[in-house]
Amino acid sequence: MSVKQRQAPTGIMTPELIESEIAGGLVATDAVATYALGLGDDALILAHRLGEWIANGPELEEDVALGNIGLDILGHARSFLTYAGSAWGKTEDDLAYFRSEPEFRCRQLFEQPIGDFAQTIARQLIASVYFDSLYRALMHSTDPTLAAIAAKATKEVDYHLDHSTQWLLRLGLGTDESAFRMQRGLDAMWPFVDELYRAEPHRAEPAPSGELGAELSAQLEGIAVDPRALRAEFDAVVPRLIVDAGLTVPKASAARGGGRQGIHSEAFGPLLAEMQVLARQHPGASW
Amino acid sequence: MAAPAEAAPAEAEMSAEDEQGLARFLELIESDSRVEPTDWMPEGYRKTLVRQISQHAHSEIIGMQPEGNWITRAPSLKRKAILMAKVQDEAGHGLYLYSAAQTLGTDRDTMFDQLITGKAKYSSIFNYLTPTWADMGSIGWLVDGAAICNQVPLCRASYGPYGRAMVRICKEESFHQRQGFEILLSLMNGTDAQAKMAQESVNRWYAPALMMFGPPDEDSPNSKQSMAWKIKRFSNDELRQRFVDMLVPQAEILGVTLPDPDLKFNEETGHYDFGELDWSEFYEVLKGNGQANGVRVARRRAAHENGEWVREAARAYADKQAAAAATAAALTANETVAA
Numbered sequence: 013m014s015v016k017q018r019q020a021p022t023g024i025m026t027p028e029l030i031e032s033e034i035a036g037g038l039v040a041t042d043a044v045a046t047y048a049l050g051l052g053d054d055a056l057i058l059a060h061r062l063g064e065w066i067a068n069g070p071e072l073e074e075d076v077a078l079g080n081i082g083l084d085i086l087g088h089a090r091s092f093l094t095y096a097g098s099a100w101g102k103t104e105d106d107l108a109y110f111r112s113e114p115e116f117r118c119r120q121l122f123e124q125p126i127g128d129f130a131q132t133i134a135r136q137l138i139a140s141v142y143f144d145s146l147y148r149a150l151m152h153s154t155d156p157t158l159a160a161i162a163a164k165a166t167k168e169v170d171y172h173l174d175h176s177t178q179w180l181l182r183l184g185l186g187t188d189e190s191a192f193r194m195q196r197g198l199d200a201m202w203p204f205v206d207e208l209y210r211a212e213p214h215r216a217e218p219a220p221s222g223e224l225g226a227e228l229s230a231q232l233e234g235i236a237v238d239p240r241a242l243r244a245e246f247d248a249v250v251p252r253l254i255v256d257a258g259l260t261v262p263k264a265s266a267a268r269g270g271g272r273q274g275i276h277s278e279a280f281g282p283l284l285a286e287m288q289v290l291a292r293q294h295p296g297a298s299w
Numbered sequence: 300m301a302a303p304a305e306a307a308p309a310e311a312e313m314s315a316e317d318e319q320g321l322a323r324f325l326e327l328i329e330s331d332s333r334v335e336p337t338d339w340m341p342e343g344y345r346k347t348l349v350r351q352i353s354q355h356a357h358s359e360i361i362g363m364q365p366e367g368n369w370i371t372r373a374p375s376l377k378r379k380a381i382l383m384a385k386v387q388d389e390a391g392h393g394l395y396l397y398s399a400a401q402t403l404g405t406d407r408d409t410m411f412d413q414l415i416t417g418k419a420k421y422s423s424i425f426n427y428l429t430p431t432w433a434d435m436g437s438i439g440w441l442v443d444g445a446a447i448c449n450q451v452p453l454c455r456a457s458y459g460p461y462g463r464a465m466v467r468i469c470k471e472e473s474f475h476q477r478q479g480f481e482i483l484l485s486l487m488n489g490t491d492a493q494a495k496m497a498q499e500s501v502n503r504w505y506a507p508a509l510m511m512f513g514p515p516d517e518d519s520p521n522s523k524q525s526m527a528w529k530i531k532r533f534s535n536d537e538l539r540q541r542f543v544d545m546l547v548p549q550a551e552i553l554g555v556t557l558p559d560p561d562l563k564f565n566e567e568t569g570h571y572d573f574g575e576l577d578w579s580e581f582y583e584v585l586k587g588n589g590q591a592n593g594v595r596v597a598r599r600r601a602a603h604e605n606g607e608w609v610r611e612a613a614r615a616y617a618d619k620q621a622a623a624a625a626t627a628a629a630l631t632a633n634e635t636v637a638a
């Protein structure tokens with residue numbers, strides 16, 4: 013099958029559509045589901061953080077813009093989680109609301125608090141560059157559902173990347189204060205870059221030896237994207253953007269990470285408590 | 300119906316131009332045509348519009364908060380997405396309306412400043428709290444519902460930019476109302492605890508929503524003039540009646556009880572009669588003594604103040620870009636001359 017044929021028509025892959033395909037018999041394998049769960053958790057937690065900006069933005073246009081970006085990313089999360097759930101007979105909501113902290117697979121960048129506007133832009137820039145290369149590659153996955161989710165997402169991420177880049181320049185080259193804050197935001201987010209580009213573990217749990225499963229599972233060959241292959245693009249794009257914005261490429265050493273193995277930063281627990289509180293008060297209820 | 304004469308400047312002060320403008324204005328109003336920003340208009344008309352449109356814009360912006368309160372706690376991902384989209388729509392409504400008001404010569408910064416310093420009014424309904432998830436349903440069903448009753452006639456408002464903004468806004472408001480209705484319907488069809496949450500929320504929002512149409516006609520002195528100018532098309536009481544007539548059958552589908560023992564169908568009028576509203580509560584909230592008046596303004600003010608450095612950076616960057624572009628243009632011009 014050629015790459016072109018594999019691409020589903022874009023713009024139609026919604027969580028509802030995946031749900032109906034699941035009702036029609038679509039089931040992800042355990043390996044694919046584990047992979048989709050990680051991508052879904054990344055997107056869910058980032059979208060949740062962006063939602064915290066609504067009614068708090070520096071101007072009304074940014075309430076709208078950050079809300080839009082958050083909504084797009086929440087859409088990606090819902091699609092990935094719905095698909096992942098098909099392997100285990102779970103819905104997107106079972107996965108989002110009824111797992112505890114160590115069961116989440118999001119990488120730690122996405123959990124970090126929103127901080128000030130500059131910190132949010134720093135995170136969004138890093139995330140957008142990562143998503144951009146990830147989804148462009150994932151569009152060619154041999155798994156048609158993942159390919160279709162990625163094809164829809166890639167168009168949206170293109171706009172997110174433009175939004176972050178524009179603000180990086182404005183803040184970096186605007187005033188002394190904004191340059192200071194933008195640098196501080198980049199410095200705070202930089203330690204979490206490395207984790208994004210580490211191999212997807214093929215085990216959900218660390219092995220007793222502590223070995224995290226550095227190679228992609230053979231079962232995901234041609235299906236999943238190896239993030240290590242995307243790092244060069246980040247290194248080619250982001251440092252240059254930072255320099256163009258009159259700022260310094262941070263030298264902070266990488267955080268240990270471990271999000272894909274259920275190791276999360278301290279800010280994550282309170283986020284989850286807030287996100288899940290109502291759903292957990294009414295287990296089994298529909299809304 | 301002609302606009303009353305007191306709306307125009309006193310005869311003696313009127314220039315020939317003003318007189319012509321007034322005649323043309325009255326003609327537009329009478330023929331149900333639109334008044335556009337460049338048309339002559341009486342000062343009173345302009346002031347009334349700026350007040351009404353900016354208050355409407357402020358209401359959209361402040362209205363983001365009671366619902367924004369639940370974005371991080373929405374109980375399903377689908378509801379979370381719908382709520383985020385809704386609150387963001389309200390920000391968009393605020394933006395269209397500020398733009399419409401700006402066409403009358405008052406700039407957005409001035410209006411926004413009036414909002415965050417507590418000088419401007421906005422709809423009192425947003426000074427109520429949202430203690431439960433069911434309030435997301437009640438706000439959509441009742442508050443957006445009342446807004447639609449109010450706003451559909453405004454799509455025909457005599458001032459063009461306002462009417463056109465309302466057309467766009469009304470489309471989205473009817474989505475919001477349906478979504479609110481669906482939230483309540485899910486709750487009413489859910490567990491006992493969910494149904495109780497829904498009923499209790501409707502009990503809290505019903506009367507405040509009815510008061511959104513403003514005081515009874517006899518206590519609403521500005522309404523008459525607005526109707527003569529065809530800004531407003533129906534009186535407060537007419538709109539309120541329409542709203543109640545619309546709600547009753549919807550409440551039956553939901554299975555919620557509307558908290559008014561006097562509510563019953565009147566065979567003679569073909570409308571639902573309803574009980575007296577507690578207008579002292581309305582005026583208390585209007586005076587600033589609602590559940591959340593202070594908090595709402597303070598929150599938007601804090602967002603604005605915390606964002607000052609961002610806006611300043613954007614301005615500084617734009618200035619630098621413009622200066623660089625001017626320099627580049629000048630250099631090109633020099634080169635052309637030199638060549």
Ligand SMILES: [Fe+2]
Pocket residue numbers: 359388389392468472
């Ligand atoms: Fe609205």
Ligand SMILES: [Fe+2]
Pocket residue numbers: 389443471472475
């Ligand atoms: Fe609305």
